[in-house]
Amino acid sequence: MDPLSEILSLLKPRSYITAGFDAGGDWSLRLDDLAGRIKCYAVMRGSCWLSLEDAGKPIQIVTGDCFVLPSGRPVRISSAPELAPTLASEALAPDRDGETVTYNGGGDVLLTGSRFEVSGRHADVLLRTLPPVVHLRAAVDQAALRWSIELMMRELREAQPGASLIVQHLAHIMLTQTLRLYLTQQAGMEIGLFAGLADPQIGSAIGAIHADPSHSWTLEELAAHVGMSRTVFARRFREKTGETPVAYLTRWRMMLAAERLVTGSETLVHVARAVGYESENAFNTAFTRVMGLSPRRYSKAVDARFIDETLSGGAP
Incomplete structure (x- = not known):
């Protein structure tokens, strides 16, 4: 996709x-x-x-x-x-x-x-x-x-x-x-995800990340993928999106992981590996840093919010 x-x-x-x-x-x-x-x-x-x-x-x-x-x-x-x-x-x-x-x-x-x-x-x-x-x-x-x-x-x-x-x-x-x-x-004056997607080379790098988020992408590999030097790629990615390639990769992985945690019955280890982490501890650390809660607490918090909204008549 x-x-x-x-x-x-x-x-x-x-x-x-x-x-x-x-x-x-x-x-x-x-x-x-x-x-x-x-x-x-x-x-x-x-x-x-x-x-x-x-x-x-x-x-x-x-x-x-x-x-x-x-x-x-x-x-x-x-x-x-x-x-x-x-x-x-x-x-x-x-x-x-x-x-x-x-x-x-x-x-x-x-x-x-x-x-x-x-x-x-x-x-x-x-x-x-x-x-x-x-x-x-x-x-x-x-x-x-x-x-x-x-x-x-x-x-x-x-x-x-x-x-x-x-x-x-x-x-x-x-x-x-x-x-x-x-x-x-778009003229490329904004900063954010759309500005990155509109740039042919940065958009190609974002597309590569989305195509295979579990891959152990490095800055050098992403730069080579779009035919740029490591330094120029890192600078342009940040200029366009407002964050580093590694930060974007990590945030996207955590959003995908969060979706898996609350919509499926996968184990934490399986979710971690699906988004590129062989170590459950490394995944826990990254998830907590980005999402503000540990994976288990996040899943429980979403479940509790769903129950509260259902009981109060709100839409989940």
């Missing part, structure tokens, strides 16, 4: 609401429901502005653009960036799945897309590796993305039998296609 597919697999995104948003006049909303969620939308008509409340210049998004909000940071969406925002949770009905919501009279800008609940156990860690806003400008190579968006809009309008299931699948296609196209277009 390629790195993007594996990351989305561990995030376990579930399309929670798929809807349209039709706004008009002067308006500004503060999206206050982003924690633990990913929003993915396309601009079908008109234009609007996205503003990170704690950094960066406002971003104008126009017809044909797509954007993803994956990090949970506060974001404002508006007709003009200088307008004071209203909380989205107060202005919009909470359950509007399958509908096109008209706001402030509508008519100027139409968005369509989905809000994804992220249920993976490592969601917070993985989401922090993504940029706060993924902006994909209208481009000629978006045929597959446009197809999924147009079909989604038709399903929302017509509400035929089976529409909910089709829209769920289309929402996942839209999210994956947007992130895939972003990797091919």
